[in-house]
Amino acid sequence: MVLAAALATATLGLAAGGASAQTTVRIGLAEDPDVLDPSLGRTYVGRIVFASLCDKLFDIDADLNVIPQLAVSHETSEDGLALTIRLREGVTFHDGTPMDAKAVKYSLDRHRSMEGSFRRGELSIVENVEVVDPLTVRLDLKSPFAPLLATLTDRSGMIVSPTAAEAAGDQFGNNPVCAGPFEFVERVQQDRIVLEKFDDYWNADAINVDRVEFRPIPDSTVRLANLQSGQLDLIERALATDIPTIEADPDLVLETTTELGYQGMTINVANGEGATGPLAESPLVRQALNLAIDREALNQVVFNGAFFPGNQWVNPQNSWYQDAYPVPARDVEQAKALIAEAGVETPIVVDFMVPNNPEVRQVAEVIQAMAAEAGFDMQIRVVEFATGLQEAEAGRFGAFMLAWSGRPDPDGNIYSFAHSTGPLNYGKFASEAVDTALTQARTATTQEGRMQAYSDVADVWLTEGSVLYLYHRAMLIAHTTAMQGYTPRPDGLVSLLGVTME
Structure with missing residues (x-):
């Protein structure tokens, strides 16, 4: 062979x-990737293609340290409000035009302002991008932003040819031109x-x-x-x-x-026509569904024990894991009690949207059987992956099996999903307390300060939020x-x- x-x-x-x-x-x-435009892309398989197509300002090494790629060095001001990046000399895009400071400014501004950009939230902290000289740019920030370098190791840090992007407009993804x-x-x-x-x-x-x-x-x-x-x-x-x-x-x-990310179930709590019924309306019912699932049994039945049960946006071995909220054991009786406390009749019917993947379908079927014992009727609806994302955006779902490939900084695993304005907040969960804590986690200058902020997030998000975390893949x-x-x-x-x- x-x-x-x-x-x-x-x-x-x-x-x-x-x-x-x-x-x-x-x-x-x-899966088939979505659009091959770093500003508009949002799929894991798209990121795999981008890894060969579009270099970034920074990358990560085997130990998750941030290292230069299109950049050669960086310096953060003492007040944390400016990041100066020195660029690699002699780099060209695939169309032969130079990858220089003007191109970096163009790309970052495009990420920040392009209609439909999924990078807008990731770079919302950036006030302005300034060309210092042909190989130097400065990012002026609204406030200190701890995850910024990690953010620039992914699509937000990908630099595209301004010539090609201007010529193609919103069709750039049909013929992307980068420096990979x-x-x-x-x-x-x-x-x-x-x-x-x-x-x-x-x-x-x-x-x-x-x-x-x-x-x-x-x-x-x-x-x-x-x-x-x-x-x-x-x-x-x-x-x-x-x-x-x-x-x-x-x-x-x-x-x-x-994986750095997680596998979970997004609950529609306030997004369009799918946000109806007890699961959307009651945090108690969402807690009941959480308790109805045996994560360890799910791992053994579907994955032969090869994966890792989880209940947060990072895995239990991650240094950012909130120990105060360990992976819950299954408790069907407590789940039933919570449903009764919510004053809800069973069965609780849920439109359960599941991507057309054999493994994910099996996960959904196991969840369906477990949840049924607590009083849930999880009605599985299999959709193609791209269709599922469209349905999620439109709010046409009750629950959605959705994976996240993960980012090296925890901000990349939680902010876009839990903040009220987050572009990946398909459930449209909104909490002022969570918004405030997520912002504090971004602006705190010490790990202790960030950990406390994420603890404040967990206090609300893990009991009332719109994502049930289930496991982390190998x-x-x-x-x-x-x-x-x-x-x-x-x-x-x-x-x-x-x-x-x-």
Whole structure:
């Protein structure tokens, strides 16, 4: 199989004079990404594509430390109100235009002001972006903002070509132009996204692959079968139940990291037509649903114990975890008592929207059975992933199984979901106390101050809020032994730096 996979990657044949074959890496994705525009994108699989397409001002290392990427250094003012960034010299975009301070200002302003931008909330603390000189920018802040560098390690820190973005307008995502190791070639919806090596990439010596093809294959069984047959070289999010199969195959390698994010259920409390009924109206009923779920049993039944039960926006091993709120044990009798206290009749009917993923569907079915014992009728409605996001925005759901891939700073896991103006607050939960505490967590200058602020968030959000946290995944990436030099990232994304194909 190794030989077959190696031959399959030599898709472009031998060049004249006997040069080595060009190599293609084929990556199987669990969903088709949304728009390939860093300002507008919001999916995990989109972030995987961006990792090859669009470099950021900063990145993270294996220990979650922030390190320079398009930047070379940074300095924060003593009062915390200004961040000065020095940029890498000689970097160009895929269209040949310079990646300089003007381009950085343009991109950050675009993230902050573009209609529909999901980066607006992430950068709302920025008052102004100033060009200091051709390779230096200064971000003036409204107040100190502890998560800023971590925020710039993701899509908010991705820099796009102003020339290409101005020409394309809101269609930029159809032909994105960035400064990453690979440039965009084509996209066929639900079939493939193709990138090719950018010869003028600033770190070109680390890129040994000529072409990348991302292929969305929602069925995990089919995705693994394609990897085993040599039709794919790497798959993301293999099933936990497939771990024994992968480990037993001498031609495959399994890479594992614990995700920074969480898997949970978003409850519609105030968003449109779906915000009706006891679950939306009563925090007691939401607490009852929380207590009806046995997280450890869910982990054992669906994931063979390979994942990690959780109840917060970070996992229990994370230094930001709130110990005062441990993972709750299942208590059906207490759940029934809370429903009675709320004065609600059972069964409580819930429109339960679930992405069309075999593993997630199984999770939903287990939750459905557990919740039924407490008096809930969780009516599962399976939707395609992109459709689910549209339905969530429109408020056409009662509960929604929704994953979050996670960020290195806790702010990235909670603010956009729990703040009343957060762009990912699909349940439209609103609390002045939570808003205030989330802002304090952003502006506090010490870890102790931030921890206290998150404690204040937990006091309200974990009892009244619109997300029930369930578990944290082991990020399972499998690839063929023909792929050498692959290093798993702590954020679960796929980097091809240093990768070679035999």
